[in-house]
Amino acid sequence: MIPFEDLLWVVFYAALAALVVAGAALAVLHGLRGRSVGTQLIVVGAATVLATISGILVISYLMLLNDHDRSVVLAVVTSAGLVAMAVSVLLGRRLAAANRTLVEAVRADEFRRPAAHLPAELAELSRELEAAYDRLAASHEREQALETSRRELVAWVSHDLRTPLAGLRAMAEALEDEVVADEETIHRYHGRIRVEVERLTEMVDDLFELSRIHAGALRLSRQRVGLADLVEEAVAGAEALARAKGVRLRGDVREGLPVQVDAGELGRALRNLVVNAIRHTPGDGSVEIIGEVRGGEARVTVADACGGIPEGDLPRVFDVAFRGEAARTPGGGAGLGLAIARGIVEAHAGRIGVANDGPGCRFEVRLPLMA
Template sequence: MRIPLEDLLWIAWYATLPAAIVAAVGLGVLHRLRGRSVATQLIVVGVSTVVATISGIIVIALMMLINEHDLAVVLAVVTAAGIVSIGVSVLLGRRLISANRLLVEAVRSDPYTVPAVRLPAELAELSRELDAAYTRLAAAHAREQALEASRRELVAWVSHDLRSPLAGLRAMAEALEDEVVDDPGTVSRYHRRIRVEADRLAEMVDDLFELSRIHAGTLRLSRSRIGLADLVAEAVAGTEALARAKGVILHGDVQAGLPVEADAGELGRALRNLVVNAIRHTPSDGTIVVIGEVRDGEARVTVADACGGIPEEDLPRVFDVAFRGETARTPGGGAGLGLAIARGIVEAHAGEIGVVNAGPGCRFVVRLPLTT
């Protein structure tokens, strides 16, 4: 016998009322138990579902739509199904608790390792995210340790390099003040030396300030469209006197029409640092070649010197703060900041810098994106 649509709507309405009441009570209980385990909350969900179903059946029975025999059968079936569903909820809750414990133990272990057992999809995703987070934390910790080591090395190097010129300045100043030296030639020589040492100290302080801006991420670039040839020409012209004084031959060769979007002052400083570094480590009568070209869709500047090469184990550390190598610990060699500054400036321009041993010396390569 078909039940009229109107009767079906009334049955749905009266069955929904007790189910909604039970659902509201269940939500309230879940809110109170929100800090408890997932297993407990799953039991509450299962019990609420069974109670809502039974309450709906009882309401229908009170409306005299089913007889006592059918009511007993339906209640028995629903009760059995409810017991099974609650049991499944308990088992599922225990599985979630077990998987959660495995994940917690993995997090507490050092180092963190992804649990080998198969986890529920949500916990498996959380495990992968935790693994990625631990990887990033480990990388950040390694960078922090490297920066701290560089900082300590920098302090040691700067202290060493400041002590010598300061001691010399003090000795010459005291000699002039006490009139220990009074002949015009020596006095003039002392004055020139004081000026040289003061300029050297000022250069070191300037390098420290520039490096601090790079490490702090406060280096501000005033980008404009410039020709790479102009930057290389200025770097060669600005260091030509230093090369001539040491007897080093300096050549520059750049293709015309290589536009880059860069800060002319900062990028020019990076290139000068590379050329000055090459001059300092190239012996007299050696040759330094600076080449600018386009290769593989990018602008490249190569500074090739005749320094005799760098030990392979030192190549990865060449651009570290204050690294100069054993052979570079000579007076007037600077604080070992030039290459670190050059790397920071190049990377701030979205470029890359590297070094390899080639021929009679080293080849430093700066890669920059071309302006389209």
């Protein structure tokens, strides 16, 4: 039985020898930090064997171990060490193979998580890669959709601009060449030219607003505005149009809490909704603008008697350049009004939606209340 004091010395010297070897191994690992995990594992295995052997040698040097025992222990440690190194090499290879599988999956056109069993860390990396790939694919899809809608918009708008321009040119030429001579036709042409120019100006203005919204360049100067004022403005701005068409227009504010908005921009969004409502409501119908506070939000609802929007069109009405089939007639809108309304409402951290309801449809704008 070894005396306790000697045992303490054995522990002390073995630890000292192991520390020296560990220090050297750490230095080597530092030098190899860019190398493969397999190589680094071999260094760890070799350091473990070396630390054990150096401990044994130090202890036998201090006469705490006789020659016979030292040979036996060295033989055991060396063979165990060799087996451990072989296991390290194997593990290193498996890690390298798992890593290769992952790299190949990443290089493929479409990343799919490898079916092979991966070590926990690589499996986590692979899950994260898959999530990152999905996000990338979604944003690519959005980008493509935006690009398509931009191209369609340019095509439609250039068509929409060309048609009235051709009309204007024909009328101007007729006036210039004095093809039309009677007072009444000349007067009518002048009137038509003014109306067309106004429409073109509006369209160009809408396009400019939309491009500012898309570029994220809409600068809002927010003020405290009463909900009632917003509704009143919207009614006042569309009264003439409603009267001309014989549509009854009514505003109603159930609770007039203030909101923090850019009155000019939001007024434009509401005007687009109200003008649409009046345009699509038959002569004897009515359009109602309601302001209320519900569910902790300010809501402005524009309800009309348009006879309902086809279910399939409902999710698309806010798309740039979308116009229902019936509206695709000469003199119709450019399909920009609702896209602009949505852009403005979303810039206010609000939401806009539409549903068919009663004799027509109901557009709803929700805005956060003032804190």
